[in-house]
Amino acid sequence: MHRKKVLVTGSSRGIGRACALAFAQAGYHVFINCRNSLDRLNALEREILNLGGTCTKVPGDVGNPDEVRRIFRVISEAGASPATDDPGVPGGLDIPDGLDVLVNNAGISHFGLLSDMSDEEWRTVMDTNLSSAFYCCREALPYMVTRKQGRIINISSMWGVAGASCEAAYSASKAGLNGLTQALAKELAPSNVQVNAIACGVIDTEMNARLDEEERNALREEIPAGRFGTPEEAAKLALMLAEAPGYLTGQIIRMDGGLI
Numbered sequence: 298m299h300r301k302k303v304l305v306t307g308s309s310r311g312i313g314r315a316c317a318l319a320f321a322q323a324g325y326h327v328f329i330n331c332r333n334s335l336d337r338l339n340a341l342e343r344e345i346l347n348l349g350g351t352c353t354k355v356p357g358d359v360g361n362p363d364e365v366r367r368i369f370r371v372i373s374e375a376g377a378s379p380a381t382d383d384p385g386v387p388g389g390l391d392i393p394d395g396l397d398v399l400v401n402n403a404g405i406s407h408f409g410l411l412s413d414m415s416d417e418e419w420r421t422v423m424d425t426n427l428s429s430a431f432y433c434c435r436e437a438l439p440y441m442v443t444r445k446q447g448r449i450i451n452i453s454s455m456w457g458v459a460g461a462s463c464e465a466a467y468s469a470s471k472a473g474l475n476g477l478t479q480a481l482a483k484e485l486a487p488s489n490v491q492v493n494a495i496a497c498g499v500i501d502t503e504m505n506a507r508l509d510e511e512e513r514n515a516l517r518e519e520i521p522a523g524r525f526g527t528p529e530e531a532a533k534l535a536l537m538l539a540e541a542p543g544y545l546t547g548q549i550i551r552m553d554g555g556l557i
């Protein structure tokens with residue numbers, strides 16, 4: 298049986314972890330990734346196996362193009378060359394194995410005045426949140442385009458749409474990710490590869506750990522839905538986009554409880 302394959306970058310915790318579990322439960326082989334938290338990646342692997350799913354760990358910094366190339370070498374070797382009965386491969390072409398779905402999720406926040414930000418901090422935000430998506434798309438696309446089938450899902454932010462005070466670099470990186478989504482969707486539509494983004498609102502993950510209880514309550518009051526979103530909700534939408542009609546592409550879908 299052809300088990301579809303997905304890479305979820307930054308899947309040791311939060312939204313990425315929820316995506317990895319959702320795709321595994323839906324029958325995908327999941328390539329799980331993070332940069333530092335290898336113990337958590339091992340725990341996620343066990344959890345996926347306990348669910349009856351399959352996965353491969355591909356740790357590495359997706360903000361580094363050499364590490365992304367190395368991750369994709371593992372992906373291309375994981376399933377050897379595609380079987381000739383693979384319905385997605387016309388004539389059983391002898392091409393390296395690749396992904397059906399790429400979820401560009403890895404990301405970091407940076408809070409502070411722009412005037413206090415160092416060159417290094419700016420570069421790290423851009424590399425992690427935006428360049429990572431370019432590096433991963435560049436590696437994933439040859440296989441998808443050859444098969445004329447593939448989905449790219451970028452985990453973006455409402456701040457990439459609206460802009461947030463004291464999060465200028467983060468907002469710029471996510472606005473860039475939205476631009477990449479819309480442009481790449483046009484470039485790839487003739488190849489039947491769909492590119493969409495989820496512009497998340499406040500999702501209850503460790504990324505928001507810097508907020509104290511008072512700040513959390515104040516923020517909650519601003520959200521029309523009256524609560525934070527859950528990683529599982531974001532994962533559910535990512536899986537829906539992976540399975541959505543092929544005519545849906547280039548969309549920045551806001552999932553923010555009505556906040557913006």
Ligand code: NDP
Pocket residue numbers: 306307308309310311312313330331332333334335357358359360402403404405406425452453454455496497498499500501502503504505
């Ligand atoms: P978390 O901080 O909970 O998780 C981030 C994940 O990304 C971790 O697995 C982390 O692994 C990984 N990661 C960070 N840098 C790299 C890197 N260079 N290479 C590989 N993996 C990396 O964040 P969330 O789950 O909250 O966020 C996930 C995505 O959703 C991000 O892109 C974020 O911007 C976006 N988002 C989140 C919102 C929220 O409110 N939570 C709102 C809007 C968007 P490790 O620790 O090992 O580096």
